[in-house]
Amino acid sequence: MTLSSAAYGLLGALPATDNPSADFSDTPWWVALIKALVIFVYLLISTLLVIWFERRIIGRMQQRPGPNRNGPFGLLQTLADGAKLMLKEDITPAKADKIIYLLAPLIAGTMAFVSFAIIPFGGEVWMFGHRTPLQLTDVPVAVLLVLAVASVGVYGIILAGWSSGSTYPLLGGLRSTAQVISYEIAMGLSLVAIFLFSGSMSTSQIVAAQSSLWYILPAFFSFAVYVITMVGETNRLPFDLAEGEGELTGGFHTEYSSMRFAMFFLGEYINMFTVAALATTMFLGGWQAPPFIAAINNGMFNHGWWGILWFTIKMWIFIFGFVWLRGSLPRTRYDQFMRFGWKFLIPITLAWVVAVAFIRGAQLGFLGEGTVTVGPLGFNTSTLVIVAVVAVIALAVAWVWDGRREARLAAEQVSPPEEIDPFAGGHPVPPLPGQRLREPSVALTAGGSSGESVVSGGTVTAVKEEDHG
């Protein structure tokens, strides 16, 4: 808390306006078109790379080489897989709703690309004689656009599940939709704290507002919630319940093959990039250079085209996180996952947003203007009071919760009975560690059939005869 309260003191004035800080006045339409094309190619190449990256990293984690035959280090493996997918037979089930079955992968594939239109890749650069920001476009409500596009992308999944005319895809589609729409709420709420800090929903303005301090520090809790929800939102392990192979064969895309399946695959990976890029923009300062590099030579690395490098590095840190999670965690159970989302994440994020609103209100001087000076830094008194109150409440809640949890654990810690009758429930049950099997009785059932006790090597085992009548 001391770190974040220092951060609150440093974060000073409210940005004057919520409008984008990027200036698109010198961007003719053909430059915008070139930028759109470059973003498209950037995403496609990133997808090719990330599939290879994921398989290699998981291979390392599982102590096997991973794909290493096609091209140097197996880099062309994804390309080969893509060519294979394209050459496969395209199957449409007889009971499918043909048009929607065709439409669903298109929605899933295209909607994934749209969000990148508002992600800032860098500052202003000279491009063909025009001064233009490295960003396709920006609107005052850019972040809401990402959320809206993500929620339209859900239709790809739900319609694919329904239009296949088959049970497993329908179940997978329903699961996936429930998952995405419930985690979207927590995601939106966690981003509200960023809107409060930056005073804007425009991505370029949010990046500009982080020039002195990245929001991962003051909004650390939002960051944690966002990282959890972004895994839930992209249907990745440990939250890939929509396509749990053991339960639902392939989930919503069970019936899909060939290029249509490839569209879902592409959409899923681009969605990973979208949420990672949004996390970079909202919490890690976007395209701005890391703190110490930014100071080199009067901000030499903090301008123009360098932004793309920092942005890509930060985005790939999140991608590595995704792969790491997939390599190390098992799938959660569906009811646990939903309970976590609705009963824990959403209420606690709401409380956090209220706390941030108070802190910001105090910072902006709505609750009095008195300041306390500690050395060179001046702190707003009401901000300190609010931060202290929030910290005390958080600690108290954590203490009470911990106490309750311990009490519950203690209540659960009833040691199992020393002896167990393995057939008590009608079917054989193995004993828990430390439990003894009950000595079998000689006569087990009435009606003439008798159990036979066999003494071998000092242990007594019962051979129970089933009365098949």
Next chain:
Amino acid sequence: MTIRDIVFVVVGVITALSGLLAVSTRHVVHAALWLLVCLGSLAGCYIVLGQELVGIVQLLVYVGAIVVLVLFALMLTRAPIGPQPDVDAPAWQRLAATLLGAATTVLLALTALPVVGREQVDLDTPVVSTQQIASGIFGTWVWPFELLSVLLLVALVGAFAVSRTVLRRRSRS
């Protein structure tokens, strides 16, 4: 006629037609999907008129949440592929619905057109910003806004209570 006018007319026609199809189709899920197209193109109308915030919130709330929930409820209960003759309404209901719809349209046109019909707005320099909408909602119109929230909350609690009583009755019998 500027390009903006043409786009607005096209999007408006799509909205109206998809709304019509939503109530006239016999495929249950397709009805929900036409509703989706209708609400989505309405968001397009707002964006053409320069109100990005309203358009995107429309997309987020109606397309992203409400129609998804409609589809969800359909698929949890019964969402067959193909036309459903048993969802057909009888002729008198269709007639009544047409009449009511037409009457509502006339009423809205009669009240809205005289009030804002002559108003001229320059869309190239938008005058209403996000901050103005915010201060409108949380300043001038804060009481209606809060009342609406209470209404939604009451509806939520009511739905919960109804489902609980039905469940309890069923478990008792």
